[in-house]
Amino acid sequence: MLKGQVSDDILTFTYDSIAKFQELEVRPVLEKIITLVIKEKEGDVYRALNGNIDGLDWDFDFNPLWKIGPVEKADIEVKQAQRDQIYVTTGILSPDEVIQERFAGLEEFSEWGDAPIDMKVTVTAPGEKEAKTGENVENNENAQKGLF
Numbered sequence: 807m808l809k810g811q812v813s814d815d816i817l818t819f820t821y822d823s824i825a826k827f828q829e830l831e832v833r834p835v836l837e838k839i840i841t842l843v844i845k846e847k848e849g850d851v852y853r854a855l856n857g858n859i860d861g862l863d864w865d866f867d868f869n870p871l872w873k874i875g876p877v878e879k880a881d882i883e884v885k886q887a888q889r890d891q892i893y894v895t896t897g898i899l900s901p902d903e904v905i906q907e908r909f910a911g912l913e914e915f916s917e918w919g920d921a922p923i924d925m926k927v928t929v930t931a932p933g934e935k936e937a938k939t940g941e942n943v944e945n946n947e948n949a950q951k952g953l954f
Contacts, residue, residue, distance in 0.1 A: 821871040828868045840864070 844851050844859055852859060874882070890908065893899040899907070 818872075824871055825868070832868075836866070840866075 843849055844862060844864075846852055847857070855862060886908070890899075890904045894901055894904060
């Protein structure tokens with residue numbers, strides 16, 4: 807075993823132990839505390855819900871202990887893209903199916919259609935007169951002076 811691998815194994819074990827402790831020991835305590843806060847009739851949550859707490863569905867997640875670095879993230883994305891390409895070229899999935907599977911969480915703005923986006927802005931520096939409506943930033947005196 808290499809020295810770096812040993813430290814990675816120890817770090818992985820430590821993070822796994824912390825995550826297990828959070829789920830088995832900390833979560834039940836926090837859930838009881840949150841439930842008590844929600845049910846407190848003089849509390850802000852109870853009043854904000856007008857006492858209708860039975861229909862309240864809540865949950866929480868712990869912050870992740872392990873974060874993937876940019877190199878690892880890029881490596882994962884390349885491998886996913888290669889897998890997607892193989893699936894599409896072999897006919898296992900269609901391009902639309904890959905889009906649905908991989909990018910389903912992205913919002914679609916189809917209601918915008920082909921409408922042009924107005925890129926004109928109004929820039930006014932404090933103490934300056936207001937710029938003309940629809941005037942391009944490049945043509946605005948304040949923008950040329952570097953005042954934003």
